[in-house]
Amino acid sequence: xxxxxxxxxxxxxxxxxxxxxxxxxxxxxxxxxxxxxxxxxxxxxxxxxxxxxxxxxxxxxxxxxxxxxxxxxxxxxxxxxxxxxxxxxxxxxxxxxxxxxxxxxxxxx
Amino acid sequence: xxxxxxxxxxxxxxxxxxxxxxxxxxxxxxxxxxxxxxxxxxxxxxxxxxxxxxxxxxxxxxxxxxxxxxxxxxxxxxxxxxxxxxxxxxxxxxxxxxxxxxxxxxxxxxxxxxxxxxxxxxxxxxxxxxxxxxxxxxxxxxxxxxxxxxxxxxxxxxxxxxxxxxxxxxxxxxxxxxxxxxxxxxxxxxxxxxxxxxxxxxxxxxxxxxxxxxxxxxxxxxxxxxxxxxxxxxxxxxxxxxxxxxxxxxxxxxxxxxxxxxxxxxxxxxxxxxxxxxxxxxxxxxxxxxxxxxxxxxxxxxxxxxxxxxxxxxxxxxxxxxxxxxxxxxxxxxxxxxxxxxxxxxxxxxxxxxxxxxxxxxxxxxxxxxxxxxxxxxxxxxxxxxxxxxxxxxxxxxxxxxxxxxxxxxxxxxxxxxxxxxxxxxxxxxxxxxxxxxxxxxxxxxxxxxxxxxxxxxxxxxxxxxxxx
Numbered sequence: 001x002x003x004x005x006x007x008x009x010x011x012x013x014x015x016x017x018x019x020x021x022x023x024x025x026x027x028x029x030x031x032x033x034x035x036x037x038x039x040x041x042x043x044x045x046x047x048x049x050x051x052x053x054x055x056x057x058x059x060x061x062x063x064x065x066x067x068x069x070x071x072x073x074x075x076x077x078x079x080x081x082x083x084x085x086x087x088x089x090x091x092x093x094x095x096x097x098x099x100x101x102x103x104x105x106x107x108x109x
Numbered sequence: 110x111x112x113x114x115x116x117x118x119x120x121x122x123x124x125x126x127x128x129x130x131x132x133x134x135x136x137x138x139x140x141x142x143x144x145x146x147x148x149x150x151x152x153x154x155x156x157x158x159x160x161x162x163x164x165x166x167x168x169x170x171x172x173x174x175x176x177x178x179x180x181x182x183x184x185x186x187x188x189x190x191x192x193x194x195x196x197x198x199x200x201x202x203x204x205x206x207x208x209x210x211x212x213x214x215x216x217x218x219x220x221x222x223x224x225x226x227x228x229x230x231x232x233x234x235x236x237x238x239x240x241x242x243x244x245x246x247x248x249x250x251x252x253x254x255x256x257x258x259x260x261x262x263x264x265x266x267x268x269x270x271x272x273x274x275x276x277x278x279x280x281x282x283x284x285x286x287x288x289x290x291x292x293x294x295x296x297x298x299x300x301x302x303x304x305x306x307x308x309x310x311x312x313x314x315x316x317x318x319x320x321x322x323x324x325x326x327x328x329x330x331x332x333x334x335x336x337x338x339x340x341x342x343x344x345x346x347x348x349x350x351x352x353x354x355x356x357x358x359x360x361x362x363x364x365x366x367x368x369x370x371x372x373x374x375x376x377x378x379x380x381x382x383x384x385x386x387x388x389x390x391x392x393x394x395x396x397x398x399x400x401x402x403x404x405x406x407x408x409x410x411x412x413x414x415x416x417x418x419x420x421x422x423x424x425x426x427x428x429x430x431x432x433x434x435x436x437x438x439x440x441x442x443x444x445x446x447x448x449x450x451x452x453x454x455x456x457x458x459x460x461x462x463x464x465x466x467x468x469x470x471x472x473x474x475x476x477x478x479x480x481x482x483x484x485x486x487x488x489x490x491x492x493x494x495x496x497x498x499x500x501x502x503x504x505x506x507x508x509x510x511x512x513x514x515x516x517x518x519x520x521x522x523x524x525x526x527x528x529x530x531x532x533x534x535x536x537x538x539x540x541x542x543x544x545x546x547x548x549x550x551x552x553x554x555x556x557x558x559x560x561x562x563x564x565x566x567x568x569x570x571x572x573x574x575x576x577x578x
Contacts, residue, residue, distance in 0.1 A: 004233055007345050007353055014341075014354040017129055018361025024136045027458055027483050030366060030465025033135050035204045036145050037362040038333055040128050041211050041340045043152065043355040046121075047218045048177065049159035050347055051225075053166065055173035060225040063217045064173055068180025069187070071214035074207050077188025079149040081195060081203060085469050086142040088197075092477030 032085045039078025045071035113165055120158040121351035127151025128355050132362070138478045155351045184210075197473045198430050201329060201463040205256035208332055212248025215241055215339040216306060222346045223302045229295045238346040239288045242302060243309045244339035250313030252332045258317075259325055259462055273319040280312035320381070326463050327370045327381045334363025366464050373458035373484075375510070375520035403538075406556035408565065411498075411532050412572030415441075418495035420451040422487065424525055426460050428501020428536065430470050432562035438500060439474035441570050448577065453480050455487040455497075455523050457505040484521055494528040499549075501534065501562050503541030509548045516545050531555040534565045 025033050048067045055064055110118075128151050134144025168174055188207075195203045219241030223230055230238070257265030270276060287308055291301035320328055337359025344352025371378040415421055423438060442452045454476060460467035468481050482490075491497065499506055506525045510517040525531055526549050533550060535557060540546060549555055558565050 003348055004345065007348060007350075010350060010353050011341055011345065011357050014125075014357030015361045018132075018358040019365055021129060021132045021136075021358075022362045022365045025132075026136065026138075027369075027456070027465055028468040028478055028481055029135055029138060029141055030369075031200060031204075031461075031463055031469045032141060032145070032465070033132070033362065034330065034333060034366060034464060035200070035207070036135065036148060037132070037337070037359045038204055038207050038211065039152070040131075040148060040355050041215070041333075041336045041359040043124075043128075043155060043351055044211065044214045044218055044340045044343060045181070046155050046159045046351050047340075047343050047347055047349060048180075048214065049156065049163055050349065051218060051221050052173045052177045053163050053168040054227075055221075055225065056169045057225055060221050061170075061173055061176050063221045063225075065176040065180045067214045067217035067221070068177050069184040070210035070217070072181045072184025073188040073191075074184075074211035074214060075152055075188065076185045077192040077203075078207050079145065079152070080189055080192035081200070081207075082145045083142065083149075084192065085197070085200070085472070086138075086145055088469070088472040088475075089138040089141065089478050090472070090475065091139070092479050 028089075029086075032082050032089075035078055035085065036082040039075050039082060042071050042075030042078060045075055113162065117158055117162050118350060121155055121349065122354075124151035124155035124158075124351055125354035127154070128358055132358065197470055198433070199260070200469060201325060201461075201466060202256045202259040204463060205252045205259060205329055205332070208329070208336055209249055209252035209256065212245045212252060212332070212336045212339060214245075215336060215343055216245025216249060216309075218343050219245060219339070219346065220302060220306060222343070223291070223298055230298070232292060232295075234346050235292045235295060235298070237342045239291050239302070239305060241339050241342035241346060242306050243284055243288060244335050244342065246306050246309035247313040247316065248332050248335045248339060250310045251317040251328075251335075252313075254314060254317040255325060255328050255332065268318050270315060270318045273315065276315040277312070280308055280315050284308040284312050316382075323459075324374070324381050326459055326461070326466075327367055327374065327378065329463050330363050330367035330370055331378075331382065332363070334360050334367060337361075337363055370459060370464055373521060375517070401551035403550050403557045404553075404555065406532065406558055408558065408568035409572045411556070411558060411569050412576055414496050414530060414532065415445055415450070415498070415569070416448055416573055416576050418445075418450055420490075420494045421445055421453075422491065422494045422497045422525075422528065423452065423454045424497055424499040424502050424506060424523055425454060425456070425467055425471065426500065426502025426505065427462065427467075428503070429562055430461065430467070430501070432501065432536075434500070434561075434563035434566050435470045435474040437563055437566035437570065439471065439476045441566060441573065442476065442480070444570065444573050444577070453482050453487065453490070455484070455491075455525075456481050457484055457502065457523055458521075459505065460502060484523060488524045491524045491527040492529075496530045496532060497525045497528040499525060499531065499533040499535075500566070501536075503535075503547055504545075506549050507541070507545070507547045508552075509545065525549060526552055526555075529554065532558060534558050534560070534562050536561055 131148025
């Protein structure tokens with residue numbers, strides 16, 4: 001009971017933080033934001049690992065196997081494609097950005 | 110709580126903090142890429158901790174662990190493959206597919222919580238996991254249909270649902286009843302949990318099938334919020350801080366974007382979800398008396414106007430993406446900038462098939478993000494623009510939105526008609542999604558160039574080059 005109360009509190013506070021943080025994201029980045037947020041809900045994979053510890057029936061084997069495939073596809077694909085998109089967003093002032101050495105390579109191409 | 114549990118708790122908390130920071134860094138294109146990586150590292154840490162905890166505390170069956178790891182490897186390969194292959198125009202479909210699998214995974218985990226626990230699950234688990242099953246299943250089929258519609262798969266696109274309201278109410282009721290029965294009869298949980306999942310899957314179908322293709326930005330956002338909520342419900346069921354916080358963050362993100370999109374389309378969120386621009390708007394579309402003559406122009410004439418302008422605003426719409434002409438538009442922009450013309454891109458919030466889609470498409474064509482300007486910022490600039498070049502955008506430029514009684518009334522529009530000259534590149538004389546004539550086209554300062562956007566732009570580029578040379 002006690003832990004549920006705490007859990008619900010966490011849920012509500014996290015919702016508020018989410019609304020606050022998301023509200024500051026410019027419209028330009030809404031697609032990467034959505035696909036990035038999309039990969040975050042792949043955290044369900046942690047849930048899959050946790051239930052796998054107690055799995056002992058064929059039914060749960062099937063559920064775990066399928067959930068692992070779907071959840072990982074969600075996480076990995078989501079982060080990769082978001083990175084691919086964000087890589088394309090370039091400034092018109094490459095000189096400024098190029099000052100950081102790690103950006104040099106990108107400015108080159 | 111033993112030491113390991115406490116460490117695990119704080120590591121999950123750390124990854125939750127990294128998700129928040131990752132989203133926070135998305136507030137600027139400069140830091141967004143790093144933000145995404147911070148978030149990804151948070152994910153790796155959380156999953157690694159889950160495995161450490163698993164091996165430290167032991168597990169019941171090696172078979173389950175082998176299947177778990179095999180599933181993760183297969184999923185990772187499938188994820189990377191699809192993420193690397195996808196074209197930027199197809200991004201909405203891919204995000205929908207990722208949402209489909211995420212919702213599916215959430216539903217499966219919740220199902221597992223209910224079905225395979227030792228003894229009878231507590232009421233709290235039944236309720237939270239039950240909600241996880243419901244929301245996850247709705248997202249699964251709903252996102253799948255959305256992806257099919259976005260991909261333009263004929264079979265899915267042409268699906269019709271007569272008496273959609275009846276189906277929606279029926280499936281919603283059946284889902285709720287099964288869920289209540291599940292909570293009341295935990296001893297027959299196998300039956301009721303599967304029925305709950307089944308009806309929720311059905312509800313996902315009848316919920317998305319009637320919604321039109323252009324409403325997809327809203328639908329994708331809503332479904333994204335659903336998956337987040339389903340994951341958070343799972344977190345409540347298994348009492349895991351990482352799932353609760355991450356799920357809530359995604360839920361908030363999806364909900365915020367849904368509201369923004371619905372506002373940009375000038376329609377209450379609920380009316381979008383209830384399905385269809387259909388009925389009501391076609392009835393009051395009688396008002397559409399936009400008549401007159403459209404003035405046609407030639408690529409050479411457009412080139413002259415552009416080259417001798419001081420300030421040009423491009424107004425890209427989804428027609429640009431359909432014609433795959435982003436690069437041509439960017440090339441034209443570069444040419445004009447080379448002549449000292451001030452060029453900017455006016456981006457309406459619903460240009461494209463998901464929130465912010467047009468920005469990604471133009472970024473891919475190497476347009477610097479500073480030149481992509483939001484609705485609120487660009488509108489005051491139109492009166493000072495010598496030429497506005499509208500490419501494949503329609504309803505979002507219709508001045509009829511400013512007066513009441515039309516299908517687009519109240520919709521926030523780009524004030525293209527206030528610029529000194531307007532050139533519209535358009536495939537044909539067809540109407541926009543709202544099904545009404547665009548009054549902009551009949552304005553005295555508007556000229557039309559009818560052709561495929563790509564062909565038109567190429568012709569204009571050729572003419573501009575000739576002029577400059």
